Amino acid sequence: MIPLLNTNKRKIAGLVLGIGLLCVSFVSSIVFGVTEIRFVNAVYSFLDYNALSDEHVIIQTTRVPRALIAAVVGSNLAVAGALMQVLTRNPLASPSIFGINAGAIFCVIVAITLFKLSALQQLMWVAFGGAALAALAVYVLGSIGRGGLTPLKTVLAGAAVSALFSAFSQGMLALNEAGLQDVLFWLAGSVSGRTTDILYPVLPYMAVGGIAAFTLARQVTILASGDDIAKGLGQRTVLIKCLLAVTVVLLAGSSVAVAGSIGFIGLVIPHIARYFVGVDYRWTIPYCALLGAILLLWADILIRFPIPPQELPVGVVTAFIGTPFFIYIARRGFRSE
Numbered sequence: 305m306i307p308l309l310n311t312n313k314r315k316i317a318g319l320v321l322g323i324g325l326l327c328v329s330f331v332s333s334i335v336f337g338v339t340e341i342r343f344v345n346a347v348y349s350f351l352d353y354n355a356l357s358d359e360h361v362i363i364q365t366t367r368v369p370r371a372l373i374a375a376v377v378g379s380n381l382a383v384a385g386a387l388m389q390v391l392t393r394n395p396l397a398s399p400s401i402f403g404i405n406a407g408a409i410f411c412v413i414v415a416i417t418l419f420k421l422s423a424l425q426q427l428m429w430v431a432f433g434g435a436a437l438a439a440l441a442v443y444v445l446g447s448i449g450r451g452g453l454t455p456l457k458t459v460l461a462g463a464a465v466s467a468l469f470s471a472f473s474q475g476m477l478a479l480n481e482a483g484l485q486d487v488l489f490w491l492a493g494s495v496s497g498r499t500t501d502i503l504y505p506v507l508p509y510m511a512v513g514g515i516a517a518f519t520l521a522r523q524v525t526i527l528a529s530g531d532d533i534a535k536g537l538g539q540r541t542v543l544i545k546c547l548l549a550v551t552v553v554l555l556a557g558s559s560v561a562v563a564g565s566i567g568f569i570g571l572v573i574p575h576i577a578r579y580f581v582g583v584d585y586r587w588t589i590p591y592c593a594l595l596g597a598i599l600l601l602w603a604d605i606l607i608r609f610p611i612p613p614q615e616l617p618v619g620v621v622t623a624f625i626g627t628p629f630f631i632y633i634a635r636r637g638f639r640s641e
Contacts, residue, residue, distance in 0.1 A: 307582030315587050318580060322594035326375070329601040333371035334363060336605050338612045341367075369500045374604045374618075375597040376503065377495065377559040378569055380510055382596025383517050383589055384555040385570020386577065390528045390585070391548045392458050395633055398570035399556035402549075403465035405565040407438025408557065409491060410469040413476045428502050428561045432509075435557030441465050443549060493566035493619025495604055506558040513554030517589055520547060524585040566619045568626020569596050575633065599625075 309315045335341045341359050349360040381399060388397040399405065411434025415421040421430065445461035523544050526534045534541050556570070577591035603621040610616060 307578070308580045310582075315581050319590060319594070322591065322598070326594055326598055326601075329598045329605075330371050330375060333374065333601050333605055334367045337367070337608045365499070369503070370495050370498065370604065371601060372500065373498050373503050373562060374495045374600045376507075376510060377563045377566065378596040378598070378600025379593040380513065380555040380559045380596070381566060381569040382573035382577075382592040382599075383514065384552045384559075386574035386585070386588055386592045387517060387524065387548050387552050387555075388570065389574055390524050391545060391552070394459055395575070396571065396630065397459070398568070399552060399560075400462075400466060400565075400567060400570070402442050402462050402552060402556070403438035403469060404435040404553070404556045405560055405567070406466040406469035406473070407441070408432070408434040408560040409565055410434060410473045410476075411437070413473050417476055417479070425502055425505065428506065431564075432506060432557050432561035435560050436553055438465055438469060439549065439553045439557070491565060491617075491619075493564040493622070494615075494617045495563050495600075496607075496615055496618075498562060502562055506561055509554050509558045513551050513558070514593075516547065516551040517555070520544065520551065521585040521589050524548070524589075525583065528583050528585070564617075564619070566600070566622055568622045568630065569599060571633075572626050572629050573599060575629075 309318050331343070331346070334346050335343055339359070339362060341363065345357075345359050346363055348354075349357075349363040353364065354360050385398045388399060388402070389395060391397070408431040411430045412427050415427060415430040421427060442458065442461045442465050445464065446458040449457070523539060526537055526539055527541065527544055527548075531541050534544075559566070573592050573596045574588070576595055577588045581587040581591055600618065600622070603625070604618050606621050607616040607618055
């Protein structure tokens with residue numbers, strides 16, 4: 305595939321344009337909603353905050369935290385997906401292939417139904433632990449047998465772990481139907497009702513994962529050429545793959561812990577980014593970060609209008625966008641075999 309932006313100047317221009325679109329998307333997330341807010345009032349809420357103004361309170365306590373979480377989570381999921389597709393050498397890979405979403409949701413359901421936890425901050429840590437547990441299970445299962453950890457075995461182990469945790473989750477909900485409403489937004493994914501109080505505790509993990517992704521970008525580009533080429537160039541492929549796996553867990557696990565199971569961003573965005581800039585991950589990763597944030601921001605804006613004042617889970621919109629894309633990539637892959 306020939307990248308659309310084939311010179312560094314064009315790629316830089318694309319980044320600048322992406323940053324501009326991200327700013328527009330962020331502002332749009334603040335002003336658009338059931339309660340429509342004028343842009344001027346949004347600006348004044350920062351320059352001259354008035355606690356007696358309903359609009360100022362809505363902006364500062366609801367809209368800004370929501371937009372910030374959507375941008376960060378979308379960015380993390382997109383970058384994690386790009387790394388996963390290189391790690392597994394599978395164009396259909398996304399963080400869910402590690403069983404991260406399924407493991408996190410299962411642990412949340414257990415915490416709600418058995419231990420009666422309800423606070424978002426408590427459930428956040430439970431989800432993060434479940435995501436890490438699922439990733440560890442995939443690593444152990446994928447490493448068993450001759451040849452150690454391979455892309456195919458990782459895919460199969462991820463599918464098995466996801467199916468197992470999903471079955472456990474359905475069984476738990478069947479025993480406690482009353483708990484379904486409590487975990488609904490974790491199952492479908494949402495940034496509604498989240499505040500910065502739930503973001504700040506996992507922000508260091510997100511930051512470490514993001515820094516690691518940018519630091520490993522050159523090694524990821526080499527690894528994308530194949531294990532044999534990477535080894536021929538002196539790369540320690542096993543170490544790089546382990547670092548990538550940890551990075552994926554940090555990025556995707558912390559995102560699931562904050563916003564629940566939001567699918568398809570990690571699948572769709574890396575393909576779009578590679579269409580623009582090719583397989584040089586020093587460019588692909590920044591583009592993924594920007595495009596993932598923009599996509600989730602607009603998905604979150606769209607869910608506010610179909611059935612006001614109720615809102616759909618944002619995961620419904622990303623699934624609506626991602627499902628036909630998934631089918632297209634799968635069909636293209638089968639035709640090429």
